Amino acid sequence: LALSQAAQEWQDAAMKKLLLCAAALLVAMSLLAEDTAVPSPNEIVAAAPKPDWVAIPASDMLVMDLAPDTNGKPRRVVIQLMPPPFSQGWIGNVRKLAAVHWWDGLSVNRVQDNYVVQWGDANGEDKAKAKALPAGLVTMTEKDYLSDAIQYRMEPPNRVALGSDAYAKNNWFENGFPMAGDTVGMAWPVHCYGMVGVGRDMPPDTGSGAELYTVIGHAPRHLDRNIAVIGRVIAGIEHLSSLPRGTGTLGFYGTVAERVPIRSVRLGNDVPDLPAYQYLSTTSTSFARYADARANRRDAFFIRPAGGADICNIPVPVRRVKADG
Amino acid sequence: LALSQAAQEWQDAAMKKLLLCAAALLVAMSLLAEDTAVPSPNEIVAAAPKPDWVAIPASDMLVMDLAPDTNGKPRRVVIQLMPPPFSQGWIGNVRKLAAVHWWDGLSVNRVQDNYVVQWGDANGEDKAKAKALPAGLVTMTEKDYLSDAIQYRMEPPNRVALGSDAYAKNNWFENGFPMAGDTVGMAWPVHCYGMVGVGRDMPPDTGSGAELYTVIGHAPRHLDRNIAVIGRVIAGIEHLSSLPRGTGTLGFYGTVAERVPIRSVRLGNDVPDLPAYQYLSTTSTSFARYADARANRRDAFFIRPAGGADICNIPVPVRRVKADG
Numbered sequence: 173l174a175l176s177q178a179a180q181e182w183q184d185a186a187m188k189k190l191l192l193c194a195a196a197l198l199v200a201m202s203l204l205a206e207d208t209a210v211p212s213p214n215e216i217v218a219a220a221p222k223p224d225w226v227a228i229p230a231s232d233m234l235v236m237d238l239a240p241d242t243n244g245k246p247r248r249v250v251i252q253l254m255p256p257p258f259s260q261g262w263i264g265n266v267r268k269l270a271a272v273h274w275w276d277g278l279s280v281n282r283v284q285d286n287y288v289v290q291w292g293d294a295n296g297e298d299k300a301k302a303k304a305l306p307a308g309l310v311t312m313t314e315k316d317y318l319s320d321a322i323q324y325r326m327e328p329p330n331r332v333a334l335g336s337d338a339y340a341k342n343n344w345f346e347n348g349f350p351m352a353g354d355t356v357g358m359a360w361p362v363h364c365y366g367m368v369g370v371g372r373d374m375p376p377d378t379g380s381g382a383e384l385y386t387v388i389g390h391a392p393r394h395l396d397r398n399i400a401v402i403g404r405v406i407a408g409i410e411h412l413s414s415l416p417r418g419t420g421t422l423g424f425y426g427t428v429a430e431r432v433p434i435r436s437v438r439l440g441n442d443v444p445d446l447p448a449y450q451y452l453s454t455t456s457t458s459f460a461r462y463a464d465a466r467a468n469r470r471d472a473f474f475i476r477p478a479g480g481a482d483i484c485n486i487p488v489p490v491r492r493v494k495a496d497g
Numbered sequence: 498l499a500l501s502q503a504a505q506e507w508q509d510a511a512m513k514k515l516l517l518c519a520a521a522l523l524v525a526m527s528l529l530a531e532d533t534a535v536p537s538p539n540e541i542v543a544a545a546p547k548p549d550w551v552a553i554p555a556s557d558m559l560v561m562d563l564a565p566d567t568n569g570k571p572r573r574v575v576i577q578l579m580p581p582p583f584s585q586g587w588i589g590n591v592r593k594l595a596a597v598h599w600w601d602g603l604s605v606n607r608v609q610d611n612y613v614v615q616w617g618d619a620n621g622e623d624k625a626k627a628k629a630l631p632a633g634l635v636t637m638t639e640k641d642y643l644s645d646a647i648q649y650r651m652e653p654p655n656r657v658a659l660g661s662d663a664y665a666k667n668n669w670f671e672n673g674f675p676m677a678g679d680t681v682g683m684a685w686p687v688h689c690y691g692m693v694g695v696g697r698d699m700p701p702d703t704g705s706g707a708e709l710y711t712v713i714g715h716a717p718r719h720l721d722r723n724i725a726v727i728g729r730v731i732a733g734i735e736h737l738s739s740l741p742r743g744t745g746t747l748g749f750y751g752t753v754a755e756r757v758p759i760r761s762v763r764l765g766n767d768v769p770d771l772p773a774y775q776y777l778s779t780t781s782t783s784f785a786r787y788a789d790a791r792a793n794r795r796d797a798f799f800i801r802p803a804g805g806a807d808i809c810n811i812p813v814p815v816r817r818v819k820a821d822g
Contacts (some may be wrong), residue, residue, distance in 0.1 A: 190648075196720075208609045242567075264803045278565055283739075285734060285735050285738055285739075286690050286734075286738070286812075317801075318698060329604055334663065337662060337663065337805075337807065338659065338662065338792070338804075338805030338806055338807050339803050339805055339806075339807075345531055364715065365611050366611070367716055374798060375797075375798070375799075375800045388687065388811050389690055389714070389715070390714070390715050390716055390812070391715055392810065393803060393806075393807070394791065394792075394794050394799070394802075394803045394806065394810065395652060396803065397758070397800075398794075398798075398799050398800055398801055401541065401623070404610040406505075407742075409612050410741075410742040411612060413610055413611070413738075413742075414608075414610075414738075414739050414741055415739065416735075416739055417735040417738075417739055438558065466719070467663070467719075468725075469719050472699055472700075473699060473721075473723075474700075474702070474719070474723050475639055475700050475723055476642075476722040477717060477719075477722055478663070478664050478719045478721065478722075479663075479664075480662075480663030480664055481663055481718075481719065482662065482663050482664075482718070482807065483665075484715050485716070485717065485718065485719065
């Protein structure tokens, strides 16, 4: 079964290459064109031309306003909902819950260090006290954690693909989201920092979408394919990640006083003062250059480029823009 | 150059296996012995026998007391310094700085979300205002970010080894710390969540150890081999990770008022009320079982074990013990 030493080394080297031929070529060409200072990932993003940015529709954003902090400062968290084909049943439920203002008056109930912040109904598991859910929510199945509806291809120029890792045969970006997939065409969203998922009870429960969490630590990728991922925080994650850690089991707040009240959760198109947001197209040349620079830091601070990056160490850039774009 | 499809698939499958033969065998044997409920990683740790735990000498701990929080609660952070052969020059400096109480009265100056919390002299880069460093600190070189002094072996039973990833040919645990290494015998510590590193200026500066940071987000492994890692936070990281994020460049606090005062930093043997701490030996059977369970969650909540884990998703367990062990 053993591979030859040479074959193994070749395979290892190949794995560590972040970008495949055409995308890498584009990067190399642009580096040749500027033989002076090498830009940092952030500088590449800042210089990305307008066509490389994709507007996020207001109707695909979920806006959660927590109670102001102790200094009276507002705490707004903006979530981009995941585009089809992933998790659309849960996302439909989330839209319904936001439409009927279901979360208003509920709270953030759990903050576990290096893991998740979770919000919803603190009494959700107590049938006598739980807040009633609206009619019409759909029930999803465990099959729906994955999808075979996208025909992903590892070939450039339309993908920044990272090959295999401990969790998946393939890792790449799809419509601005980190994705993983196996060899038979099944794909699933990845639990990177800031991703938003659906809390649930023991299987076969899959959760309704009423109980949500976001990742505030090292990517807990063991949750991939075990829980639905419905989006990612694109603004205000610091209002969640800097909350006091809960001292109860699994980081739940032990007292009612510790819970952080939710003023409101609305879909973006119901929030008049919401700014416009854009993400850097994950099929753009700018994103390919950014991802390459994340994997091979050549800016002045670095002395040894890593030669690779895991998918969660390449966060997709998002920017806030004025209404005129 | 291309490998055969079969060879590639074998290699991919091999890569995803976390534990090698003997360690895996031990795990399988213990699983066969208990065919009822499968324990979670935490349950495995809780059941680990006394000989599997390694005492951390007080002299290898660095204890940072921040000013109490707004409710008057103490905020103590305990750091385990890294054992030889890694980063010992910087660690010697850190011991000297603690011995002369150099950090007392300084502050936490930077909190960048999903990245680092940094502390030291807020005026360190202003020669007119910087606090003088004690005499006798050594100057390290960029070569010292790595070491060829350990002869690491991937063979069981003495290593939980994770093979290659985007950042290194080999990843494993050494004396309770996550490690990476290349094919020519060089090894280096890994920037996982909670690891403590040495802030520095532009290369060839390597930092003295007076400016320290800890990781509070997804493992920034592009820093590996570019900055010295001197230890890891083993208690109280929540006092750093939950601090308000800085709004200045790179997450630096924009005002003096935002900085978090450091009351004192001492070596553990200078702190009379310090409890004893132990880590789970990374060559113990319990650790092998824990790591396997982290990579293949079989406890009731999970429906699809990942089949692997990256090294930073297997945090080394630490426990606080009474003086009698």
